[in-house]
Amino acid sequence: AQSVTQPDIHITVSEGASLELRCNYSYGATPYLFWYVQSPGQGLQLLLKYFSGDTLVQGIKGFEAEFKRSQSSFNLRKPSVHWSDAAEYFCAVGAGPQTGGKLTFGTGTQLKVEL
Amino acid sequence: GAVVSQHPSWVICKSGTSVKIECRSLDFQATTMFWYRQFPKQSLMLMATSNEGSKATYEQGVEKDKFLINHASLTLSTLTVTSAHPEDSSFYICSARGRQETQYFGPGTRLLVL
Numbered sequence: 001a002q003s004v005t006q007p008d009i010h011i012t013v014s015e016g017a018s019l020e021l022r023c024n025y026s027y028g029a030t031p032y033l034f035w036y037v038q039s040p041g042q043g044l045q046l047l048l049k050y051f052s053g054d055t056l057v058q059g060i061k062g063f064e065a066e067f068k069r070s071q072s073s074f075n076l077r078k079p080s081v082h083w084s085d086a087a088e089y090f091c092a093v094g095a096g097p098q099t100g101g102k103l104t105f106g107t108g109t110q111l112k113v114e115l
Numbered sequence: 116g117a118v119v120s121q122h123p124s125w126v127i128c129k130s131g132t133s134v135k136i137e138c139r140s141l142d143f144q145a146t147t148m149f150w151y152r153q154f155p156k157q158s159l160m161l162m163a164t165s166n167e168g169s170k171a172t173y174e175q176g177v178e179k180d181k182f183l184i185n186h187a188s189l190t191l192s193t194l195t196v197t198s199a200h201p202e203d204s205s206f207y208i209c210s211a212r213g214r215q216e217t218q219y220f221g222p223g224t225r226l227l228v229l
Contacts (some may be wrong), residue, residue, distance in 0.1 A: 032216050043121070043208050043220040044159075051215060090158065096218055099214040100164055100172075101147050107158045 002027040002030030002093045006106035014114045016085050021076040021109050026055055032094040033074040034103065039087045049098070050074065061085070066080075086113045116142050123219035128199055128213040129229055134197050136194045136224045138209030144189035145211035149218060150182070153206045165192045 003026045013019050025031055032051045048059025049055040055067040062081050065076045074091060092103040118141040128134050138148055146167050151159040163173045164186050171184035181203075183195040192211075196203055204227050208216040 034217070036220070041206075041223070042223040043119075043128065046117075046217065046219065049215070049217055059177075096216045100166075101216050101218065102161065103218055104151070105158045110154070 002031060002095055002105035004091050004104055005095050006091055006109050007106070008109045010011065010112065011112045012112040012114060013081050015091065016080050018080045019078045021110070021111070022090050022107060023074045024072050025074060025093040026072065027044070027093055027095065029095070033067060034092040035059065035063070035076050037087045037094060038089045043092065047076070052092050056073050081113055083113045083115055086111055116144050117213050117219040119209065119219050119221040121209055121224050123224060124222060125225040126134065127227045127229065130200050131198055134196045134199055135227060136207055138192045138194070138211070138221050140190045140211040143213055145210070145213065146189060147212040148186060148192040149210045149212070151208045151210070153208060158172060159185050196226065199226070201228045204228045
């Protein structure tokens with residue numbers, strides 16, 4: 001079974017600073033990996049995904065993530081954070097059709113942006 | 116593209132009544148939809164997987180008679196919370212499975228049972 005660890009429960013950065021949110025996964029084969037963002041009282045919005053090909057993926061809102069198989073990681077990065085990026089970020093892993101498309105979510109990282 | 120809607124966005128009901136929540140994929144067909152429950156400051160808990168034209172598959176510990184799921188078409192799945200009680204109060208989120216195994220989420224429904 002797959003699992004996801006997001007080691008940081010809370011992160012605070014200053015506006016304009018760079019950001020990296022960590023995600024480690026456990027899965028035997030090549031996983032499907034996702035980052036979602038959730039604003040308070042809202043559903044989840046897909047930021048980016050990886051399932052094959054180039055290990056550096058670009059997403060919306062200036063985010064990118066890098067798949068590192070050797071480290072079982074899929075960290076999310078942004079070079080310059082905006083105040084509107086304050087939200088909850090979830091990393092998720094899936095096994096694809098083998099599990100009917102089910103995803104396993106991490107516990108989330110709450111991002112606070114200081115002005 | 117890949118827009119998912121939920122209705123209602125919030126609902127307040129009395130204990131013992133039933134509440135139906137709709138999840139629609141607006142611009143794509145979804146043979147599979149998922150229902151999640153989210154408690155404050157927590158991650159998503161998968162409740163069930165809904166497949167069009169067949170019975171839903173419930174996760175361990177989820178009462179199938181309490182949470183009735185129907186996937187009537189390729190764009191609509193419904194979750195009915197039967198005989199709701201205060202402990203059922205929560206934020207319910209659906210998602211629809213799209214291309215490349217990607218789940219697209221609805222905006223969520225906040226349920227408050229008095």
